[in-house]
Structures are given as C-alpha cells and as structure tokens.
Amino acid sequence: MAEDSPVKIVKQDKGIVIEDDWPGYSLDLFTYPEHYHGDIESVYIPHGVIMDRIECLARNILEDIGNHDVIALCVLKGGYKFCADLVESIKVLSRSTNRTLTMRVEFIRLKSYLNDQSTEDLHIIGPEDLSMLRGKNVLIVEAIVDTGKTMKALLKHVETFQPKRIGVAGLLVKRVPNGVGRLPDYVGFVIPNRFVVGYALDYNEYFRDLNHICVISERGKVKYKL
C-alpha cells in the first residue's frame, strides 16, 4: 500500500470579513466611557476580539519574518494602539518560541482626514529623515486603510530611503469602490465603508479613548464636527 503523502494546504489569511449589513453589538452589552453616551451607535468590533486577532497577526508576522531585525514604522496617531498591542503580542509570542525578533519602533505622523472624509492632501509630519530604514526590514503599522491613497503615498515615501523589504500591517481595511494600491500583507478585519471610531481611531481627535471599535452616531458627528 502506498503511503499517503501529506497534503500541504497553504492558507492565506486575508482578514476577518465583516459584511455590509452587520449592525454591530448593542451598547448596553459592553462598557464604554459615559461621556460618549449617545455619540456612538453600536459596538462594531469589541476590544477583546481586536486583541485576539492581533495575536494571530503577530504569529503570522513571526512566522514570516522571525529571526530578522524588523523596524516597525508606526503611523501616528491612529496607529499607536494597534502598534503597541501588535509589538507586545510579538514579544510575548517570541518568548515562547525559538524565533527571536528584534523589533524597534519608529514613528511617523500623517494627516489626511477632515471630519469623516478622506482628503486628497497627504501631510507627512516628521521625522523627515527616515534614513535609519536603509537596508532594513520595515513593517508599516497602520490602523486603517481606506481609499488606499495615504498608504500609496507613504509607501512611495518610505521606498526613497531604500529599505531591504517593506511589509504592511493594517488592522482595518475598508471595502471601497475606488480603492487603489496594494492591500496590506497582514490584515485584521475587512470592513464595510462606514466611518468607525475607537481603539485610537478618531473623529476630529475624539473617540481615541474608546477601547472598542464603534460606529459613530449622527448626533456624534454633529457634536464633534469642526
């Protein structure tokens, strides 16, 4: 009898897909700051689920680029929570495996939203000098990819510093009709084209202190409008 050879299934993790008609969870099933009462509609992605998904992304990243020096380029301000939790998750996982990932974090700041609309203008604010990326494995860590224009411009900017390799980790990727550019290599969730806040994602600087990812209410949009 011939021995069955093992079948190798290569699974491609493309992120958890949240359908267009997902209403989110009712607010009264979770905790959130009282000062946002009435400003959010529902809990779209609970904090605990975000953390579990990040743990998985960390494992995938470790598998792909473990045993290499990686520089995580954190896109402020929205990316700060995702970056902190992702880096922490990678650290915890590498302690219990044989792979050692020396990860350092650099920060870059982008401004591209006005109220809830993505604007054409992309401002890259400091540091101008990203020459520490030359010849290194870079992992761009971004909270959300919307039209893709920001990511495209950022990639172009980073490439001018000639890193060895660029990977992109995006916690959220929006399903948009006219998306451009490449999808992140590591995707947390694929979400509908709705404006979400929380987990460091803001609406005019508000809601960064909300730990779940939620949908803002109409009242919230008006209240915190610029």
Place this chain on the structure above:
Amino acid sequence: MASYLEITDDEKGHELSLFCVPKHYEEDLDRVIIPHGLIMDRTERLARDIMRDMGGHHIVALCVLKGGYKFFADLLDYIKLLNQNSDKSVPLTVDFIRLKSYSNDQSTNKVKVIGGDELSALTGKNVLIVEDIVETGRTMQTLLSLLTECNPKMVKVASLLVKRTPRSSGYKPDYIGFEVPDKFLVGYALDYNEYFRDLSHICVLSEQAKEKYKV
C-alpha cells in the same frame, strides 16, 4: 509630595533565572530590578491618582517619544479602564511630541518641541505629560515653562522612573512610579541603542554588555 516606590541603592533585585527573559539577553543582564508585573501594578495606581486629581476636566495626554511610548500606552489603558467603568468619565485626547535637548556653551539647557498638534489645543485643558524617566529634570522644567505659555488649565507630569542622582536639578514630577538608583537600567521602556525594548522587566545592564551594544 508625590509618593513613589523606592528602589534603594543596595537593592539586589532578583536573579534572571527566576523570571522569563529573552534568551538573547541572558549574558547581558545582571539582575531583574523591577519585574514587569510590579511596573503594571504601580502604573494602575498612578492612573487612579491621576484621575482623582485631573478627572474633573478634559485631559490631554502628551506622550514624549520615543522612550515614553510604552509607559504611555500602559498608563492610558489603565486610565481608560477607570473611565469606562464609572458613572462619571472625562474626555481624553492624546498627542505625541519629541524633545530635542541641546546645551549651548553656557550649559543652560534648551529644549525644542518637535511634532504635536498646535499648542493652542492645550489651552484651558488639563495637560498630562508622560515620560519614561527623569534624570536631571532640566528637560522637563524647560518643557513646562514652554507649555505655560499656552495657558492650560493645569499641567502635571507623570514619570515612570526618577533617578536618584547628584546631577538632579531637584525637580520632581507630580506622579512617580519608582525612584531608582543611578545605575545603567534597561528594559520595559528603557533601551540601550535601540536594544532591550523587547525586555519586559527593568534590569541592570552588565559592564560587558555596555561594550557589546555600543554604537
């Protein structure tokens, strides 16, 4: 007078083998001085003290990059936890700044603030500056005098560590995690030429390691 957990000069700390330390650092560290769990518990208490004093009005948490980043994330997580679990809560916004300190010939320190929103965003707010370690205190004093010009409602400084050093200007932050000896410490938020950021406990660096990781 801010209370703090004092790590004395003759504190021996713990043996490395009693904690989980990344294998690649085993030869480079002497002892574990502050275990990660202790840092977290102390940070939790700092969050409560901060909310008690500053929780009456919109707080702007100002993170001093890059060192302050880890402590900032953990401290804010505890503040947010308090915020989402009580009947009262206070809006909390965040910002990130970099400080470039340089001294001129007269050795008076100048500090340049890079990044961050318009400083006018701080007017009328309760500003909380979050730093990883205060040594001489001069950088912080200079930053504070810069910030008073934007007329915040109040400005407070939270630092995870304060070093006991003769070089100190005498300045003490409003919230202090630990007061530590003037030794070479790495781990948690403290790096040495970008190394040791992946170490979760605060440890004393060995003499050989200083040479090994030198730039």
